[in-house]
Amino acid sequence: MIYSKHRFKKAVYHFLVGKMVQSGASLVLLLLLVRVLNLEAYGIYVTIYGMVEFLFVASSFGLMQAPLRFIPEIITNGKKPDFQRFIITLFSLRVFSLVIISTILFFNVTSLALWLNISHNYHNALYLGILLIFLIFVFRFSATILEAQMEQKEAQLLRALGPLLRVGLIIIALFYYSTGEFTLTDALLIDVLVFFILVLLTSYRCYIWTKNRELGEKQSFQFGQVWLFMRDISGVNLLRSFGTMGSVTLIIASTLGVMEAGLFVFIQQLVNKSLRKKMPSVMFRNLIMPMLVSRYKKTGNSEKVQRVANLLMLLNLIPVGIGITLAVSQGDKLIELLSGGKYLDAGWFLMLFIIILGAKSQGSVLEMLMMIFDKTKWLFYTSIIMSITAPVVYLTSQFGLLSVIITLLFMVYLQNILRFIILRQYLPHLGVAYTTLIRLAIAIFISAATSLFINNFYIACVIGIMTYLVMLVVIKPISKTEFELFKNMGIGRSLKIFQLITQK
Template sequence: MQAAYRKHYGLDAVRKSLAHFLVGKTFRMLASVTVLLLLARVLPVEQYAVYIAFQALIALLDVLTSIGVQKVLFRYLPELRATGNNRAAYRLLFYGMLFRLLVVSLLFLAALPLLPWVARVFNVEEWIWLLPWYLLVGYLRLGAFWLSQCLESLLWQKESQYSMAVGGAVAALVMVYLAVVGELTLERVVLAEGLGESVALSLLVLSWVRRWRQDQQRAVGDSGWWRENRQRAVRYGLWSYLLSQSSLLYGSAPNRLLAAHALPVSELAILGVADSFMNLARKWVPTRMLMSMVRPLAMARFAATGDFQDVTRLSDFVFRINLILLGLPVAILTVAGPELLAWITAGHYPEAGYLLMGFLLVLATQGMRDLLELMVQALEKNPILLWTNLLQSASLLIAVVLLPVVGLWGLVISNLAGTLAANAIVIARLRGLGYRLGWRLDLTAWIGLHCALSIAVGLAVEKGMGSPSMAVVCVVLTYAALLLLKPPLSRDETQVVTSLMRRRLVARPAEPKSTPSLGAVQD
């Protein structure tokens, strides 16, 4: 078992995967930023608002079609690989993806007769002819995303990241060309995205088959694993399905759809810009970007050792890195949000500046939520999450009440209140079951202090010099200097980060004392 763990999830395996992970994520980020800037700057406001509604519908269908299979794959693929049961892992991946593809295909077909009603409710009747085509794009996108996450669970970062990066690059390049020749319209955006998603999905399938054929140990393991663990896996999948449906009314898609129904097109477009940048940030902050590395590592390590503190230490470390990276844009947007968004969107959406700052604060609380879910999933205590998901969904009612009073800020307030309350309940339940989190709150407090001091410096410069650009520069320099003077990391965490940067990690899971643990409680 230890040999299989070291081979597939040891520190040396992580180091090798990390390079592909970072390169692929970087190119995917560049493609995503390119598309976002093009659409915000070039696409007419009315068409951009329709595009935002289309995206929200696909995200909602993603939740509705979350039947629990994907969560089962994320939970048990790392466990099977870490314990050397390759045959069962490959079978689970193949049949799991096949079953989900069948169910999702049927559900997407069932949605077609409802499109006229959907278009009427969300004020996109003028573009109803395009909606079925965007459903096809969404179908391809979800398939590629699911498969890429499964490959990431096996730490096949090269195959997963590069395939998605190439698909994103194809879509971005087509849109750049259309913008240059002055032909970037909503229907052509849908065509470009469909082409990119098709390329990504094709490359992912080919990479999956190639890695399977190259694995000389693919037949090693117990083919009867599913029979012995079927009840356990099905129970886990059913709870995962309930959890996904219980959070149906929380998040980006419900926010957009509520705004599409209740607000003018101009405000929906403002929300679309702020929410798109927030979703972009969500993809690249560690609690999401590194989740494809953190989840399999945590699950594999927990399967190999059974030590819950391994999961909490890793989660605490990732959460603080998350806050460090979010602290800088929050400070910048607090000081010069409207000016920055006016420059980015060619003067179309300056009002999105402060709104984006608010959503980034929500994102910080969601980062903690993601890591708490990881802990609960490792323990297979999914019932803990059910009631808190329902609480988060119910927070949308706060937004319904606040939208006429404070506008789009009602969404920020409701999302923030729902997530904070849900996180507090999960932490209390874990403690009640005897699972101590042991997070370094003292180190977390330093991040808040660094952010507050940077904001104070930026506001002082803005008031004294009247230059938003100079204020932003001072915020960046102050924040960086404070992080260097007092990094919010323990000594062991600093050693691990330094080793990763120098590419000198050595896999020693059998000798934990010689290898610093992420999130260790030493100063």
């Protein structure tokens, strides 16, 4: 059985190792690029990737979520011809939509460059950016199909290979250009080459698994529900795209300039690469969602789904606490050190981004629940909030970068509150206990206060983190029944370390 406890346990191992490698390599890549590119080139580079992230959400049309939602159901209850038809249809639609988007962008490069305040010397870089958009989207789609089939070993290996190859090729290029300057064009050419290789590899593995996957002769799959799902999710994604960091980056570049966009993205990516990949709801989403869909559709029991969601939301708060501890006590020094002295006095930005990350991680759990329980219409309605993020950010950007970040924080929390209220009607015990939240807040306060007055940066960071970890062992935020969920999912040994912060 593809979604058995045994395969799930193996998938968790490959998933964790792959995410750790990917997270580490991506962080090295971020710190490397901010040093080797000048401020303007780095600002344009991250603006191009902002366009990638904006269009990735806006143009997904539900095609990214459909594999995670329906592949487990087809494999569990469907037939092989239905499975193959599903994969081929979605893959064809994805490529067709990307060809149209890339063509439109290609013929509007000059207008796009003017809107983004990109100087004439860098206009040609946008052509590489358009090619990069196509390759990245195809790669991510293929990797998602592998993940939905619980082929985590291959999917995570290929995902981790991307930043590793990019770092390696940049280092080789730096040796080659030892007497010259590493340019924006060089960075984009390396990215195009790497993602072209990854597209070939992931597409080939998708073809092999689609061709060879063995399914029993079960009931026919009703494709009508796929189109209804994609219709609702398309609206959700289109609205949500205006609240993504990608769209905000584009607005900052057009109003405050590409250098301010560079600062915004550097801190946001620093938080993402160092913390986001370690957020349980992010790490386990593509792994747990197929499993929960399979179990829920088979038994109709929503209680276990609710308990898993509560546990994910609780675990999300633990890495956020570490981030806030460091940001409060050593934020300015941390940003200055990691940016090679290019960005100063940005500690407040760091702390706000960590809080936003925590809110978005909890929001991803709520979104997952709405998709599992087929509440996609409510998902669409609440996503309308994010559609007004872009115009609100545009209006507040005249007051500076800090006002933009505060606006983002407010919009994310507003959306989460509405979704939580809706889900509580169906899942009455959804959420983290107030007593647990208070205990975690106390742990963060004590840890930050302990390291705040230590002059040595490195010692202060170590003491702050160690104090926080000790406080977790003392307050024990995880209950015994919550830890039992790990064992029931077959991953108790993999996450045995959580026993230290589990109540007896």
